[in-house]
Amino acid sequence: MDTEASARSVSVEILIDFDENNVLDYSVANQLDSRGRAEVREYVQNILRRRSYLDFLIDEFSNVKIAEMKSSLKNILRLGIYDMIFMDSTPDYAAINESVEIAKIKLGSRTGDLTNAIMRNLQRDIDNLPKPSFEDRTRLVATTFSHPEWLVKRWTERFGEREAFQLMQANNKRPAYFIRANNLRTKTKNFKLRMTKHDIAFTESDWLPGYFEVDSVAPFITKGWLQKGFCQIQDIAAGFAPFLLDPQSGEDVYDLCAAPGTKSVVMSDLMNAEGSILAVDISSERLDKLAESALSYHAENIRVRRADVTELELDEADAVLLDAPCTGTGVLSKRADLRWRRDQEGLDNAVEQQAKLLDSAAKMVKVGGRLVYSTCSLEEEENMEQVMNFLDRNENFEIQPVEGYVPDEVIAHGGLAYQTFPHKHGCDGHFGVLLKRVN
Numbered sequence: 001m002d003t004e005a006s007a008r009s010v011s012v013e014i015l016i017d018f019d020e021n022n023v024l025d026y027s028v029a030n031q032l033d034s035r036g037r038a039e040v041r042e043y044v045q046n047i048l049r050r051r052s053y054l055d056f057l058i059d060e061f062s063n064v065k066i067a068e069m070k071s072s073l074k075n076i077l078r079l080g081i082y083d084m085i086f087m088d089s090t091p092d093y094a095a096i097n098e099s100v101e102i103a104k105i106k107l108g109s110r111t112g113d114l115t116n117a118i119m120r121n122l123q124r125d126i127d128n129l130p131k132p133s134f135e136d137r138t139r140l141v142a143t144t145f146s147h148p149e150w151l152v153k154r155w156t157e158r159f160g161e162r163e164a165f166q167l168m169q170a171n172n173k174r175p176a177y178f179i180r181a182n183n184l185r186t187k188t189k190n191f192k193l194r195m196t197k198h199d200i201a202f203t204e205s206d207w208l209p210g211y212f213e214v215d216s217v218a219p220f221i222t223k224g225w226l227q228k229g230f231c232q233i234q235d236i237a238a239g240f241a242p243f244l245l246d247p248q249s250g251e252d253v254y255d256l257c258a259a260p261g262t263k264s265v266v267m268s269d270l271m272n273a274e275g276s277i278l279a280v281d282i283s284s285e286r287l288d289k290l291a292e293s294a295l296s297y298h299a300e301n302i303r304v305r306r307a308d309v310t311e312l313e314l315d316e317a318d319a320v321l322l323d324a325p326c327t328g329t330g331v332l333s334k335r336a337d338l339r340w341r342r343d344q345e346g347l348d349n350a351v352e353q354q355a356k357l358l359d360s361a362a363k364m365v366k367v368g369g370r371l372v373y374s375t376c377s378l379e380e381e382e383n384m385e386q387v388m389n390f391l392d393r394n395e396n397f398e399i400q401p402v403e404g405y406v407p408d409e410v411i412a413h414g415g416l417a418y419q420t421f422p423h424k425h426g427c428d429g430h431f432g433v434l435l436k437r438v439n
């Protein structure tokens, strides 16, 4: 098999592992070169973004129902059909031959023949593919837009069908990518010159200083600019939380739930690496990444500590960021796997955990100090409702206006929060508020 074919078979491995063990582990792709690894990520995310629709097509063109198929065959077919329908650069015969070959190697010649039959059936109707037509409206929408039914129900009730469709369509598109210049290692104006010299197209954002929308992050990786600390990959909406906390040089800052540290690095830059940032996380593996980043970004004022924030006792700090673990429903385009991992119970658990984390974080803020609470969720229970409940329990905190810290376009809840939506703002969905300890 050529590199492309290997990328396909590695993608199938990853998708099978995801189905069977609910983990998305790209490490098997390390055997490929950087182009192959990038292809694997594109394949896996694109297939997860279209999974229900691909399954519907498999059911339409196969005598064996998808529910009865082994996960290996399902994923070989998902990838082959995705290639035929969505990848203009792959001729149908190549998609079929390579899927059949993977099926033969993994599952034997009879399954190879079955794969061939299903894909050829579909090929015959490729210009007139059937559309889902279930009577159950939720199932119909969930299949068409490849989102789980519980989210379809929530979002259509909350936004109405038209807007929910726009949101799901945005989640199914390739997301926008942003790069942030790290002023601890370069200057934004020099970084712009560097990109221009290397023929990298970019659009400078007028929402936050130092952020650039780019077509692809690949050149920044291959040129080694991330390792050298010149820049980081960070969605612009993820930048709002550190800018809202507005840490000053010389302050004591805690970054709770900090790993892998994308926001710690921004805060260090905003502080000119003067003062201190204690970055706390429960995961030592993710903290190792944070420590590595701090080194390469010259973020010399960051210290790390492994701890459960709900059990942590620290002196009171000037400013605390709590970037809480959440359902991630704002980042379903970049993390298509999350839509298949979350459910109502997961949402309820996240809300409970966030409340505990918020109460603990509040104890680490000095009188007059600031606390920013942020998530990458769109769900009100995790966002403003969570904050309102916190304020009921913690009368020594007041919520502050966000105007002046974040662009006007993203201000929500009467000026008391920011909230971005992928279909409205062209970036990930993030939420944040600024809380002040008043006594």
Ligand SMILES: C[S@@+](CC[C@H](N)C(=O)[O-])C[C@H]1O[C@@H](n2cnc3c(N)ncnc32)[C@H](O)[C@@H]1O
Binding pocket: 256, 257, 258, 259, 260, 261, 262, 263, 264, 280, 281, 282, 283, 286, 307, 308, 309, 310, 323, 324, 325, 326
């Ligand atoms: C949204 S991610 C943080 C992303 C990070 N702030 C950044 O910008 O790179 C949430 C983090 O919370 C951590 N976490 C979850 N429960 C925790 C707890 N009880 N105490 C400390 N960290 C926790 C997870 O390990 C995860 O790294």
